[in-house]
Amino acid sequence: MLKSPLSWMGGKYRLRKKIIELIPEDHTCYIEVFGGAGWVFFGKQPSKVEVYNDINSELVNFFRVLKYHSEEFKAWIEKDVASREIFAAYHDALPQYMTDIQRAVKFFYLIKYSFASKGDNFGYGTSKDPNKAIFNTGFVQEVRDRLRNCYVENLSFETLIEKYDSQGSFFFCDPPYHKLAQYKDKFHREDHLKLLDMLKHIKGKFLVTINDHPEVREWYQEFNIQEVEVGYSVCREAKGRRSFKELIITNYSS
Numbered sequence: 660m661l662k663s664p665l666s667w668m669g670g671k672y673r674l675r676k677k678i679i680e681l682i683p684e685d686h687t688c689y690i691e692v693f694g695g696a697g698w699v700f701f702g703k704q705p706s707k708v709e710v711y712n713d714i715n716s717e718l719v720n721f722f723r724v725l726k727y728h729s730e731e732f733k734a735w736i737e738k739d740v741a742s743r744e745i746f747a748a749y750h751d752a753l754p755q756y757m758t759d760i761q762r763a764v765k766f767f768y769l770i771k772y773s774f775a776s777k778g779d780n781f782g783y784g785t786s787k788d789p790n791k792a793i794f795n796t797g798f799v800q801e802v803r804d805r806l807r808n809c810y811v812e813n814l815s816f817e818t819l820i821e822k823y824d825s826q827g828s829f830f831f832c833d834p835p836y837h838k839l840a841q842y843k844d845k846f847h848r849e850d851h852l853k854l855l856d857m858l859k860h861i862k863g864k865f866l867v868t869i870n871d872h873p874e875v876r877e878w879y880q881e882f883n884i885q886e887v888e889v890g891y892s893v894c895r896e897a898k899g900r901r902s903f904k905e906l907i908i909t910n911y912s913s
């Protein structure tokens with residue numbers, strides 16, 4: 660199973676096997692509406708047509724650069740080392756003065772060398788060695804090849820769903836959690852309700868993953884809901900880590 664090259668807040672690393680089992684076979688177009696690191700996208704078998712989407716343009720630029728400029732990306736990243744000073748230089752560099760390749764390198768470096776992959780603070784430790792991604796760049800070619808029959812989009816979910824809905828469409832929706840940590844692009848209650856309203860009226864099929872919250876259960880009550888236990892760890896201390904429940908909601912029976 661191919662791995663995503665990124666770790667990402669809310670990434671479906673642990674749940675992906677379960678989600679992949681539930682993808683209906685009868686779709687022609689697989690649409691990942693809230694792409695993030697794309698753990699399900701990279702883990703599953705390719706569909707006839709695929710769409711990766713995220714509103715975060717740095718993520719989209721990263722995948723675009725791996726597709727079109729994989730050699731240049733590798734050449735840049737392989738020259739770096741895990742360093743607090745380099746981290747600070749990338750962190751403070753203004754994207755408007757960088758090329759797309761430099762932006763992708765900055766994005767990747769900050770994710771790989773920050774605490775909890777949030778890109779904010781240099782992550783280091785005496786018992787954990789630095790991430791090896793800048794030395795083992797074999798993933799670049801794999802990702803490039805995997806994106807072969809995929810449209811990479813940078814749209815907000817409502818525009819994307821409208822554009823790609825058809826009877827053969829399958830939407831995998833992993834929106835930001837309800838009332839929990841936020842991303843650069845904020846996702847509010849109204850956005851959740853807009854997503855729900857759109858999903859109620861699509862021609863295709865959907866699978867939503869979201870945190871288990873009473874309001875979410877109420878919103879999606881007419882659909883199939885199953886709960887799953889997920890390990891979760893963005894805390895440095897083991898005692899601060901906890902596991903919590905997530906919901907998998909579909910408009911089809913599995």
Ligand SMILES: C[S@@+](CC[C@H](N)C(=O)[O-])C[C@H]1O[C@@H](n2cnc3c(N)ncnc32)[C@H](O)[C@@H]1O
Nearest residue numbers: 669670671693694695696697698714815816833
């Ligand atoms: C829970 S994460 C997705 C994680 C992904 N499934 C993975 O495995 O890494 C949610 C993503 O939704 C994106 N997002 C936030 N608001 C959005 C919007 N209005 N339209 C599309 N994507 C959005 C965020 O940038 C974030 O990457």
